[in-house]
Amino acid sequence: MASPQPHGTPAAPAAHGTEHPRQHADAQHADAKHQARSVAEHAAAVTALLEPLRAGHRTETLPLARALGRGLVADVRAPISLPPFVNSQMDGYAIRSIDVPDGGAELGIMPPVPAGASPGALQPGMAAPIMTGAMLPSGADAVVPIERAVPDRFLPATAQPKEDATVWLPPAAAGTFVRAAGSDVQAGGTALAAGTFLGPAQLGLLAALGLPEVTVFQAVTVLLVTTGDEVVEPGRELPPGKIFDSNGTLLEAAMEQAGLQVRRAGIATDNPDRLRTLLREEGAGADLIVTTGGVSKGAYEVVRQAMADQPVEFLHVAMQPGGPQGIGTFEGRPFLGFPGNPVSCLVSFEMFLRPVLAGLLGAPAPRLPVRARLSQPLTSPGHKHQVRRGSLGADGTVELQGGESSHLMHALAGSNVLVHVPEGVAALAAGAEVEVWML
Template sequence: MTRTVEEHQQAVLGLLRYSSAFGDGQAEQLPLTAARGRVLAKDLVAPVSLPPFDNSQMDGYAVHRENLVQSGEPLRLTVTQPVPAGAVPAPLQPGQAAPIMTGAMLPEGAAAVVPIERANPPQFPSAEQYRNSSFRVDLPSVEDGLFVRRAGSDLSAGDVALRAGTVLGPAQLGLIAACGLATVAVRPRFQVLLLTTGDEVQDPGTDPEPGKIYDANSTLLQAALEEAGVLVQRHSVFADRPEELRRALQSISRPVNLILSTGGISQGAYEVVRQALTDSSVEFLSVAMQPGGPQAIGTINGIPFLGFPGNPVSALVSFEMFLRPALGTVTGIPGTRISLPARLTEDVQSPESKHQVRRGIYTDRSGQGEGIGDVALLGGPGSHLMHALAGSNALVHFPVGTGALEAGDLVAVWLLGEPRAGVQPFHPSNPNREALT
């Protein structure tokens, strides 16, 4: 069976949406310091107003409402005791001006603040002048509310401060702290059990053995999953023993929301995942995509299961094309990559029957007065080219039916990292670029 990329994207989204049991009304209470990047579980109602009281927007003089004039005549007022931030001031009387600091509570009776630089003299009294209590200040005429932050002008107590589903970044956490709350209710993290299979795979950090390769997939996918806000449980590499893998898979239970494996799902003689799940509901199919054509999807003990190909580039492309966007929809953590048009820097041939995804370097040309950037392909279409993948900052898309393209043609790119700013495209250390293609 062969699916289009769009059909498999919808299948993965449906699997996670209806079978992962993610959320189920659960929430956990976290201190604000641990809640960055998490998703708000329910509407947050402000327990206090912001600001909680009328306060001064400037360092200056608080003026009584009876001294507000519209005639343009200056005011000569007696200076009373200063109001520092954090103090509860005495009421202000008509004819008085209170030196007030930014953020300080406005005295009762005050209706406006004149900035210190508009006063005559343009500085606060000295300690000795305060003591003799006869210091006068000349102020320009002012209107009601000048440089006053009214209580509740930002947010009123009882209003919804943040809606459920909001991703909590620095600004949102700062707002919660300003409301006086030290903890916040967030949705639980989506949990993935990550499995890698293959007799040929060994763990990094061990001595290399003949005929074996180091496990890149577990680190690659764990980093990608965690970047998407997922909590990852990582299993040691499974050897090509179907019965052992079948028993391990059947023993898995909640709270895992997804089982994700790499390798062992193609048509070879030693495809351990395919053999282990022969009699299960898991479907093994082909997607019209290169790399990442072989895919597996289904449930094990009611838990969603996805199987990605074993080649590292195929595994990451599968994650970016199918799992990342589905996770974003289900968890509420944005999962869509920035998509931009770009001009090819070379001629390209793509199989018309498949959606080909290549790696490349996207260079931003906007600083040079151009609205569209360039993309240079990095490495060939092979699914084993890790060095080229590590040097890339974009995935380059050639949809079904593309065929041949020429340098200068427009393609869609997904940014994986920061675009280069009008510099020459970087290629891995091999100076002969043709060797990478």
């Protein structure tokens, strides 16, 4: 990373000891920087707020088919070994390695061993046709692939080897193309650790172990409320000065994709009493309330006003976009207030709610961080963690989409990564390495 660069040069002090206007602005800016909470500190606060979602009564045991996308409550110990028996890695001939010298040998042919069969012992000087995954006969310690045999094909399935039937085979060391019992998972070992996200591969492992069900954390139910007199539901007439609500759709889709159960409460007007009533009535049974908008320091910040008598803190996080945040409880229910700009609210979800739930409950799956190189230079406020949108190409370079503004929905829609510029970095040159999160 490039070293932090200062933003401009401090102005010279004014004459006669008076404070220069620029100095006053810099002092206010320094105070704001000092008061801002770091990204890590706010993530820790969100974690503490949502820690009760890990409570024992919030778990359930589900059939594997219904557990996709959930997080595992406790370690799963393997009840059996995988594979449960020594088996063949290839279609070929099971042999005793001592029966085939360096120059190869003609061996007699025993009855074939299909997958699922329990074969008899392999006799000295004999080879047993064997299929991939089939149990290795006792006495056998290696498998020669069929393509190395002469002839390089099996007898028809309906034919039985004649007593004098033979096959020429090259030598194979003990263990060649043999899968040892327990080579994947040993019985009694940890198959999956607590907190594991259950995707197709993890559920497939549990099925292979013979487990029909699994204990997972319950899905989180979120009441999602968009606020603002200026927003209108898509599909309705758009009066002058109004905008269509994108936040509701944007966040609902992000949350549902992450496995959360979302309740939409429509758009709340800038009336604090009505918002409180809505949260009280619609929030019953929800695990978490999330609002968008109304958390800054303007004259009509309805969420701030509605939470005036609640243990809710409104603060600024040293992040761009998504600085203004609200956190606390509404009548005992966890509450998060995200900013109203579309990109800001999505970045807030991706930076705080999604990773915190992943850490607490094992779901959703965390975003995959990768390293990429910038295709162009960028600047960033050195006292903030900046999150830019970008498009990662196959060559490992990332092209920034849009600027720093938090209203650029078209740029967001054309992005496949979030680009992270840590606090303390003011500028990066083209070709600089950055961390990006795959969307």
